[in-house]
Amino acid sequence: MAFLEFRGVSKVYPPGIRALEKVTFTVEKGEFVFLQGPTGAGKTTLFRLITQEERPTEGEIWFSGRRIDTLDPHFVPFLRQHLGVVFQDLEIIPDWTVYEHLVAPLAVLGVNGKEARKAAWDVLCLLGLEKKSTFRARWLSGGEKQKLCIGRALVHRPKLVLADEPTGNLDAASALEVLNLLWNLSRNDRVTVIVATHNEAFPERFPARTILLERGRIRGERC
């Protein structure tokens, strides 16, 4: 069985807006996949279905051998603990420091003290934010906030990373740097990564599979 599998998944928002229609695809463990499509194609909805912020109208979603679209709400937090999500709208708290953002997912998992500090520091160094660990998120630039969101998604070593437009606020060089980081993570640590992007140039730079999404339907795949 595939690591992540969508079987004929549709999502209809009231009053009948079809965000996804009969979406079927699989992603293997350790695979790096681009989900490419224009704005409004349904990329964010697809991610929200994986994180269980939304439930599909029809179809099945399987993750790591378990069906998650019918998951009891009490178990949703435990599913999310295995995911690292880079949100399109960042979802950071302006009053928290960079360090506090990074240790939050670790605290949720019960990782505290020295171990948490080390994990947070490693990610800070990886993203070049080590000098800003005590800065509040509101003081960061757009690009730094984006990096912070990426760091928070990686710090607890999730099984699956979902990056929704992770380069949206970054310049070309930084965007490439971030994508390289996610690519290496997938290659070296066998972490499954799905990057949603509307940029057609990025998928061409990496030898990764690209799922083309348009108006809620899969239009094809490119390798």
Next chain:
Amino acid sequence: MLSMGRVSRYMFRRPELFVLGVLIVLFTGVLVNVTVFGYLEAVRLREHWRERFTIRAIFREDVSRESMERIREEVARHPLAGRVALILPEEARARFLERLGLSGEEVAGISFPASLEVVPRHIEDLPEIAAVLRTEEAFAEVFCGGKEVEGFLRLFRLLLQALGGFFLGVLGFGVFAIVVTTALVVQLRGREVEVLSLVGAPPAFSLAPFLLEGLFGGLLGGAGAYLLSFAFFVPFFRLVGEAFPGFLWVNVEELPMVFLPLDLGVGCGMGVLGMLLGHWRARRRRP
């Protein structure tokens, strides 16, 4: 410890909610204290005057001893009647002589009819029991205090009505306070709850610091209400007591014993309830 760390982080960086919550609890606590004071005062007045205002129903001369006993038992069974005593002619005569300091010879020839002495359960039921007794043919006359009682009862009913209105006001304000606290939690802290939920925090994890904050704020507001009430009630009512020595006031020195657990309980209850509702709404906004 982790929760405590998170509590201090939330409280001191964005203190608006905490300060507003404490002030709301403090104000509610003061209102509760005023209501409780009014209630204690009413209870004290009721108990004091209940013993003073009794109903005396005089039996007709031709009523037999057995009938008197039967009527006494019937009246004693009435739900509004408290203590019911049958005063026989000999006892009535002895009381009269004792009260006026007279000897038996001085009242020779004067008859002392038997009577029924009724103390109501509650002072405000006095006229109702008197009306019931007046329907009994065995009684020649029923006395129930006269104008003094009517005046007192009017005053007492007014006090009860004011107290009832005040109590409704406190309840309304309490509900308003909890709704406001809830809305504030969602407005100011909802983002934190949402983000914690998105990174996989179970409800208990994200709730813990907010609950502690609510508890702490409630305790602080409750303690503030206690101190404020204590600082006001004790000197004020000591002054009033000295100015109107005849009037019965609740012993203000005893009030703090009532106010302390009450204020802390109300404060903690409001803080915890506000945070629970706020957290629930924040989680529901983005599951």
